[in-house]
Amino acid sequence: MTGYDPRLLAWAYLSKVVQGPCPPLSQLVSAVGPEETARAVRERDLSSFLDRRTSARAHLDTSARDLDLLASMGGRLVTPDDEEWPRWRLLAFDALGEARDDGGPVALWVLGSRSVDELVSRSVAVVGTRAASSYGEHVTAEIAGDLAASGWTIVSGAAFGIDAAAHRAALGTGGLTVAVLACGVDRAYPAGHGRLLQQIAADGAVVSEYPPGTTPARYRFLARNRLVAGLSGGVVVVEAGWRSGARNTAAWGRRLGRPVLAVPGPVTSAASTGCHRMIREGEALLAASAADVVQEAGPMGVDGDSGDLARDLDVLTGDAAAVYEALPANGTRGTRELSVDSGVPIERVRAVLPVMELEGFVDSDETGWFRAR
Amino acid sequence: MTGYDPRLLAWAYLSKVVQGPCPPLSQLVSAVGPEETARAVRERDLSSFLDRRTSARAHLDTSARDLDLLASMGGRLVTPDDEEWPRWRLLAFDALGEARDDGGPVALWVLGSRSVDELVSRSVAVVGTRAASSYGEHVTAEIAGDLAASGWTIVSGAAFGIDAAAHRAALGTGGLTVAVLACGVDRAYPAGHGRLLQQIAADGAVVSEYPPGTTPARYRFLARNRLVAGLSGGVVVVEAGWRSGARNTAAWGRRLGRPVLAVPGPVTSAASTGCHRMIREGEALLAASAADVVQEAGPMGVDGDSGDLARDLDVLTGDAAAVYEALPANGTRGTRELSVDSGVPIERVRAVLPVMELEGFVDSDETGWFRAR
Structure with a gap:
């Protein structure tokens, strides 16, 4: 323990114990606060569901060490106690049902000095396939670049392909961008994106709901997609194959009431099949430009117009x-x-x-x- | 007069006099028959609307000459009296209102020996911009070729660009195709397509509601677009600029209750802007393949399933x-x-x-x- 507020230590402990969304835990925290919740978890004084969810890690309290590690990298733990907690964005999770993985994050581990709330107050997720075509990367650069230049923060997952093109377009126009990781923010994943993640942290933020040291796993990518949508006022899919994580992000966007758009491409390109399918089936609106995105995502941003x-x-x-x-x-x-x-x-x-x-x-x-x- | 049935001469005369759709005239024909209608037109024994519409040409009876000219080219006049009149397809016009240019054709001047009704009983319009890209021509060849190979007749307007690619794709697969002209079928328009029109007449049909000798005019192209949609069980737009005649054909498809589809392309291509706009605004479904077209147009074809x-x-x-x-x-x-x-x-x-x-x-x-x- 190095002099952290006991409440912050409790948040860090809870984040480590649940590792991802857990609406019953969030409800318990809302009711009795993080310290009392942490005590209940430690002492296994819980409903059977929450006990099952937390018992495996309840004895492991690495909170001070995790906070130290993050501080050493210039990062911090952002919690619902903080001014910069993006509460308006994340409120949409409260409107969902009680399914196990439908909640907002317990807390956010953050690299980057800007206020998370301000970063995402006017934000759009730009996501897509790792197997991007040169067309896809070009169109991502155009659309994400135009959005970033107009003051929209570009949220994405730092993956190869469209995600990286989206972050780079924002950085290239001097705009803001947020990378949401499926592992601890101390891990550079994918490994080839270490330098890109440093640049994102310098100009925007790298965030994760997983504590330092967490390694990527398939279910964490799906939870991460949910958080990409949750931290955004809209979701744009630039290229997506028939089965693509980007379609999962889009589905989360729809669940959270965000406008979802997809960019078409040549029908001869496999990288556009998922986008075409989403448009055809009414899961996404067609976006041919940043203006098309703003038309849909604008009203959900800070402007506050409730639209249609x-x-x-x-x-x-x-x-x-x-x-x-x-x-x-x-x-x-x-x-x-x-x-x-x-x-x-x-x-x-x-x-x-x-x-x-x-x-x-x-x-x-x-x-x-x-x-x- | 060279021994034509007086009823056929009356149809030819009426077709020449009204030059295009005229619901009040069609209703008069339904009520009193073509010969009595022709008499009323000749003698100007008509409602003021019909008189205004027909008086300029009422004194010109070139019917026998027109029929002779067409016969000399191997063509014929197809009228509602004929077995091969595509009455089921054209019935959709009857469900429209009474606007001046909303009706079906009075008669059809036809080059080609196949039954018009059989040709269009399972038909799809494939249309698009004259300023087609190589992508557009390639995709047209694929989609129209696949449809023609599956037994669908490809209906189009014989224009440069997408229309010509659609006709050629049908011819290339040994399929059927119908060209609908905005001028007399004795005119090769555009001039560069004389040979293509001959091939279409040999394997399918070249049709027009205008008598031989009629020259193209802007309002005739718009009326022709209406007939392209009317003779088809669905309308597919492959490439269309922001302002394109193909969007007019698509609008007619919607009015006539035909499924309308548009093929997306690169958002960087001006030739796809009209298609993207139609998809975005819900005026067309996205079609990425012939299968997508069949899924929508199939139920309106001979299969008779009323669909959703x-x-x-x-x-x-x-x-x-x-x-x-x-x-x-x-x-x-x-x-x-x-x-x-x-x-x-x-x-x-x-x-x-x-x-x-x-x-x-x-x-x-x-x-x-x-x-x-």
């Missing part, structure tokens, strides 16, 4: 949709009434209402909640 | 939509009741019901009409 409400209502799922339905066409309702009418537990009603308010679906006054407009 | 009814209902417009709405969810209605309930004149009700039946929206039994399924 009728369309956006389709993105309400699960509890949020049920709560919205329970609101009368005219007049207001209290949270308890909404819980009874919708059948959604009151704590969930309380969780989804602020998200829906932020997204412009509902509003409130002293008499209760009502449908916006 | 919920989606198809969106294509009902004007009178057809009103008549469909007037049908009860359960039970049947007679045409007179439907006319009263829908506010659509009974002759229009009688015109649109068979079209809707053919397209699988409605069905009938001895007690009246009902909604299909």
Whole structure:
């Protein structure tokens, strides 16, 4: 222990113990705070689900060492206690159901001196296949470069191919970019991108929900894709094969209510088949330029315009949709009434209402909640 | 006069006099027949609208000469009296409103020995920009070639670029193809395509609603686009610039309830901007292959499967939509009741019901009409 705030140590411990999204743990932290949650984990004083999820690592408290390691690299642990926690972006996770891997991150391990919240307040994910064509890399450079030059932060996964082209385009225009890793930020992965990651950390941020020392694993890539979408106001897929991780990122974008766009290419190119399929099946809008992206992602950015409400209502799922339905066409309702009418537990009603308010679906006054407009 | 049937002479005269679509004239022909209509036109015994439309040419009866000229080229005039009149394809025009240029052709001047009806019973329009890229010509050859090899007739406009590539692909695979001209079939237009048009006539058909001697004019190209869509079970646009006649053909496809598809290309290519725009704005589905086309156009072909009814209902417009709405969810209605309930004149009700039946929206039994399924 080297004089860290016990609360920060608790966050570091919890991040190490759960290794990724865990909505029940996040709910426990919301209810009793990180230190009490850490105690409960250490002493295995938990629901059977949480105990199963944490017991394997509960005895390993490397929090001070992890924080030391990160500090030695100039990094830090960003937690929900911090001003720079990207709470507005991550609120969308609260509107999802209770599935095991649907939550926001417990905390974020960060390299880079800028405020994470400011970095992602106006951000677009630009992702795609590792097996990019020269066309794909060219178009990525154009679209990501134009977006970055207009003040959009480019979020991506630092992989070979489209991801790297997107980060490089942002760096090349003097713009901002965030790399989200599926391993500890102390690891350069892929190994060939060590220098690129240093540049990203210098001008933007390299972030991970996994503590230092964590190695990449397939399930972490899928969780990472979720976080790429979660930290972005929209998702653009530039090239994707028929089976591509980028399509997984796009699916997370849709779940989180982000606009999802895909860039077409020659129908003779295997690298575009996934994009064409997404467009054809209505999973993504066609984007031919940065302007097409801004048209969709703009309203979800800092501008705060809720856009086409009728369309956006389709993105309400699960509890949020049920709560919205329970609101009368005219007049207001209290949270308890909404819980009874919708059948959604009151704590969930309380969780989804602020998200829906932020997204412009509902509003409130002293008499209760009502449908916006 | 060289011994032609007076009825055929009347059709030829009417075709020459109106030069293109004229729903009020078609309705008059339906009511009193071509000879009585021809008499009324000649004697200017007409409604003021029809008189205005026909008076300029009413005194010019070149019908026998026109028929002679076509016969000398091995061609013929195909009329609604003929077995080979493509009545099922053209019925879709009857479901449109009463706008001046929304009708089917009065008659078709044809070069080529095959039955027009059989040629277009399983047909797809493949159209696009004259300023085609080599990518566009390559993709046209692949898609039109695959469709033709699978027994689809390729309908197009014989223009330079995509149209010519589509016709050639069909010819190259030993398939069938139909060229629809905006001038008389005695004219090779464009001039450089004289030989191509001869090949099309030999293996398929060259057709026009304009009598021999008619020269191309801008409004005739727009009317021709309407007929390309009308003679096809679907419309595929391969490359189209921002402003392109192919987008006009696609718009006609949508009006006539045909599936409309567009092929994407590099976003860096100006020749694909129109296709991307149509896909982006929901005016066309993305087609990356002949299989994508068949998936959409198949059900509208001879197979007769009505496909996804919920989606198809969106294509009902004007009178057809009103008549469909007037049908009860359960039970049947007679045409007179439907006319009263829908506010659509009974002759229009009688015109649109068979079209809707053919397209699988409605069905009938001895007690009246009902909604299909």
